[in-house]
Amino acid sequence: MRSAEPLTRRPFTALIAVAAAAGLAAALTACGSDSGGSSGSGGSQGGPVTLTINVFGDNFSLPKDRSLYDEYEKTHPGTKIVENRSDFGAHHQNLQARLTAGSGAADLEVIEVGQIAGYIGQPDKFVNFHERDVKTDQWTDAIVQRASTADGKAQIGLPTDIGGLAICYRTDLFAAAGLPTDREAVAKLWPTWKDYLAQGEQYVAKSNGVKWFDAGGHVFTGILGNEEQTFYDREGKLIVESNPAVRAAWDATVGAITSGQSAALAEFSPEWNTGFQQGQFATITCPAWMMGYIQGNAAETSGKWDIATIPGGSGNWGGSYVTVPTQGKNIDAAVELAKWLTAPEQNVKLFKTIGNFPSQRSTWETPDVADFVSPFFNNAPAGKIFPKSLENAPSQVAGPESGVIGNIFTTALNSVEQGTDSNTAWQKAMDDIKAATG
Amino acid sequence: MSSPPASEARPGHLAGGSGPGPSRRPSRPSRPTTASSGWRSWLHRIEHRASPYLYVSPFFLLFAVFGLFPLIYTAIISTTAWNPRRPGTQDVSVGLDNYKALFTDDNFYNALINTLGIGLLSTVPQLLLALAIAHLLNYRLRGRLLLRMGVLVPYITSVAAAALIFNQIFARDYGLLNWALQPFTDGVVDWRAESWSSWIAVSVMVTWHWTGYNALIYLAAMQTVPYELYESAAMDGAGKWRQFWHITVPSLRPTIIFTVIVSTIGALQLFAEPFLFDSSRNNNGGAEREFQTVVLYLYQQFWVNGRYGYGAAIAWTLFIVTVIIAAINFLIVRRIRSAED
Secondary structure, X not given: OOOOOOOOOOOOOOOHHHXXXXXXXXXXXXXXXXXXXXXXXXXXXXXXXXXXXXXXXXXXXXXXXXXXXXXHHHHOOOEEEXXXXXXXXXXXXXXXXXXXXOOOOOOEEEEEHHHHHHHHOOHHHEOOHHHOOOOHHHOOHHHHHHOEOOOOOOEOEEEEEEEEEEEEEXXXXXXXXXXXXXXXXXXXXXXXXXXXXXXXXXXXXXXXXXXXXXXXXXXXXXXXXXXXXXXXXXXXXXXXXXXHHHHHHHHHHHHHHHOOOEOOOOOOOHHHHHHHHHOOEOEEEEEOOHHHHHHHHOXXXXXXXXXXXXOOOOOEEEEEEEEOEOOOOOHHHHHHHHHHHOOHHHHHHHHHHOOOEEOOHHHHOOHHHHOOOEHHHOOEOHHHHHHHHHHOOOOOOOOOOHHHHHHHHHHHHHHHHOOOOHHHHHHHHHHHHHHHHO | OOHHHHHHHHHHHHOOOOOOOOOOHHHOOOOOOHXXXXXXXXXXXXXXXXXXXXXXXXXXXXXXXXXXXXXXXXXXXXXXXXXXXXXXXXXXXXXXXXXXXXXOOHHHHHHHHHXXXXXXXXXXXXXXXXXXXXXXXXXXOOOHHHHHHHOXXXXXXXXXXXXXXXXXXXXXOOOHHHHHHOOOOOOOOOOOOOHHHHHHHHHHXXXXXXXXXXXXXXXXXXXXXXXXXXHHHHHXXXXXXXXXXXXXXXXXXXXXXXXXXXXXXXHHXXXXXXXXXXXXXXXXXXXXXXXXXXXXXXXXXXXXXXXXXXXXXXXXXXXXXXXXXXXXXXXXXXXXXXXXX
């Protein structure tokens, strides 16, 4: 039984029971892979080998669709891939525990972008992809840098997807409130975040209980998605308390919460899942990977959703990296799989099946991506909306405790949603951050 | 061979005397030489002395590996600033700084108060309820065995599975309890947003899990109370209630003391229920730590925030608090015992 932290996270399994079962399965298969690995002659090419991959959500598969792994197994006879899912927090905590212990990690481990800075300080525990013949120029420098040590000597992760931002909204709820439903017209409602929240205030006045957005934490993250420096500055100094951008995002979010715009659903909780199904909110900050989440969460709302441009026009939230811990027994085979999983062709496939947007800029212009429309989202041209939000998005600076700090803010905003005075909440958040980073 | 000497020899053997008694010598004519006999008797003596320790040694060996070693290792970690995200911190000694910080940490005191509050709120009703259920189950009832097995079902149900249900019962939106309370309250109760409401919710989960277990322990003890006591009490005109109060409860005193101590220690280490009740899954025990227990706080600092040293300090402090409370418990129990005598 483990746990989670929300702000910068990606989908995770909703049911605790499922998580528990997955944990058990992880434990069992981890043992299985050890024996399979050693009998497979230490990862030499060609021998039968079982590769384990630990993920925290729909990184490479959907609960009922593992076609990407099947494809690899078909083209690489003798290789078997076993995926273990756990929820976001548990996944990253377990990985750290296993790295510290020196055993128990899977052959491949996925790390989310907000978390990876916490692992860069331990480069000896991961395969250095600089020594593994990876063409790093397929990504922008910023994306590669985030998974590299400060001196640039080691790169511990290969980028999978990237979280271009948009707003997903319910056309039926918009129509009921007399708002336009066409995505061009909707985008004109919110050129900036200020406009978005002003619109929300008007909306909740006549929406009959439907809220404007799901949770304050998502708005906060969305606003900061357009900032280069948030919690840390470029030199790695903690600036969270003095950074006016953070305070502005906080104030804007708090204002929206106090004017009743938030459905106050703790992100990624069962209540949040229900919120989608029940239509408790009309809009949601929507990184590309959120598309998969909405579809998985509320399949019955198909066709009622659409996607519009993010306020401010650009932003980024989320994305992941594949790493290969050096404690594994099948390192060569694992590196090969990691390279294949993060290759442009696979990233494009994942975009079309799940929604995870490819991190390689070169793919964005290809017809496969650019012409992709999502039927679930009223045929919204997702393949054009997301790259556009990334074009001007800043390359965000992260530090070792970025994930923890994001989590503290999410919790603090949640307490404001429950009625805590916002100044008290801010002060408590600052105290918690000081304790966590001190 | 006559029977009396044989029966005489046996108690001697049981008492631990392995030296050849005079009564046994005739029955063993072919006894070896004195040197070898000395060696043998020494071996025998050693066996008698050592074997009890050998029999209990598995426990202590396992305890050393899984109890003592972690305890010492945790103490060592608690004097470091170890954070796995910051390389090189593992060996940085900070002395007792972690403990000093803990003593001024409001969140720790908050967690301690939550733990004690939830502990009281769950242990007291739990044990009273268990006593009542055990009393009822002690009657001759149709399908008694089935009922007795039935009270144990919550105990064998996984806490995680039960938490799924309780999370729906105590949900803010579309929650079962809020639906039932609709006629009596304006608006909905956000069970996780207040201390009192979240304490109740967590306590209900704990009570639901442990009541049956305690009821069975009480029931077993009740069955050892001689029936004649009730019979004569009834003859003297004591009603059911007086019988329960004046015969059952006093007879159960040692059992009640046992369950109180075990429940108290369990309550101090409460983790799974508040952990699972926090549906945002961030180990904060509510947005304002409304139901964050000490172990949950430990877990958050250790795993989420990567503060290995600080987490270890919390673990040791909790250990000491538990020992103190157990000692107080013990003293009270001794008082009750001596008052009884």
